[in-house]
Amino acid sequence: MTGLGSGGPAVGPGPLRSLIDGVPADRIPVGDRGIHYGDGLFETINLRGGRPCLWGLHVTRLHEGAARLDLPLPEIEVLHRECLALADGAPDGVLKLILTRGDGGRGYRPPAVPQPRRILALYARPDHPRAWLDTGVAVLLCRTPAGQSPALAGLKHLNRLEQVLARAEWDDPQIAEGLMVGSDGHLVGGTMSNLFLLRGRRLVTPRLDRAGVAGTVRAALKRLAPGLGYEMVEARLRPEDLSGADGAFLTNAVIGLWAIRRCAGRDLGYEPLPAALVAAVRGVANDPDWS
CATH class of the missing domain: 3.30.470.10 (Aminotransferase class 4, branched-chain amino acid transferase, N-terminal domain)
Structure with a gap:
């Protein structure tokens, strides 16, 4: 650390x-x-x-x-x-x-x-590298576990010390985000973002009944998915599931959508995400008239 x-x-x-x-x-x-x-x-x-x-x-x-x-x-x-x-x-x-x-x-x-x-x-808006939007981001797996608390799961409450500790694990400017795993070994999401895996026409995201924050872009995507021809599914995911996906991406209200390109120093070999999916998510995240 x-x-x-x-x-x-x-x-x-x-x-x-x-x-x-x-x-x-x-x-x-x-x-x-x-x-x-x-x-x-x-x-x-x-x-x-x-x-x-x-x-x-x-x-x-x-x-x-x-x-x-x-x-x-x-x-x-x-x-x-x-x-x-x-x-x-x-x-x-x-x-x-x-x-x-x-x-x-x-x-x-x-x-x-x-x-x-x-x-x-x-x-001011954060000055993220343009390449993170265009070609995707590198992420790591954080050592700091996300504690399980069903009473607080999903809430964007002020207790963020786990995220502070996780974010302190790297200072490499090439790494955009860290993925956090719960104490049960399942993925929760990023330190500041929600995680999605693309599996065919399914968008699979971690269940947030034990830990994590239910993001606003995540909620928007749940509404968008059927119209784009996707089914959004909440499931228990482990880090190894990243290898078996067709793609992976992160969302939050400020970044919109970042495709994941590398994890823990390894190129995941994903094809580019469908352009219509990317455009739709980024569009609603930057549209003050969408609600």
């Missing part, structure tokens, strides 16, 4: 500007439960033309996460209005939306009447 101070190209500049509870600010009170316990949720939102992409799917995931954590949600119209205000003048970028349970006393027990805190931060 290279140490937590080295993250390679994943480490970038801080936010361009931010809002806390609708007010321009960049400081969080020390009593915030998001700091103390990771008690909250977040969304990483792609901005195109100053507007959030996949907004409806981000909102759906927020609702699901808030319901499972018993976390009150602010009015969605307020969140949307603040997103647009923060993105004004920055046509393309990345917006991070964080919702914490707000301030609380010492101890795990949540306050009886929480006052959630909403944090919005605007970032």
Whole structure:
């Protein structure tokens, strides 16, 4: 492991500007439960033309996460209005939306009447190599296991230490992502992405009932797949299943889709992914009118 101070190209500049509870600010009170316990949720939102992409799917995931954590949600119209205000003048970028349970006393027990805190931060788009889009990416298999927690599986919650440790395992700029395996030996996905294997007309992705994050592009692809002539299937997958696939790719809201070319230093020998599939996924990931 290279140490937590080295993250390679994943480490970038801080936010361009931010809002806390609708007010321009960049400081969080020390009593915030998001700091103390990771008690909250977040969304990483792609901005195109100053507007959030996949907004409806981000909102759906927020609702699901808030319901499972018993976390009150602010009015969605307020969140949307603040997103647009923060993105004004920055046509393309990345917006991070964080919702914490707000301030609380010492101890795990949540306050009886929480006052959630909403944090919005605007970032520049990451400068990934063009080749990662055109010819695919190299990935590694992370040593850090993804712990199994059915109570939190699928949620984009604030407890991300496993991903921090996994991302610290490499500083090679030629490696785009690391694949994480659960403590049961099954693939969960990337440190920041969902994984898909192409098997004929089937798109096979890891089940997320034990660990992992249910991504918004993953949700979009579930809706797109039938119209493209594919069946999306959730299954238990192991690292060796990469060798028997016709192709593999990663998705998230910011990258859209990256085809996997190499894993653990070995060329997987895949043919290029179907152009219509790639175009459809990248299209919805960058379309603020798709929801």
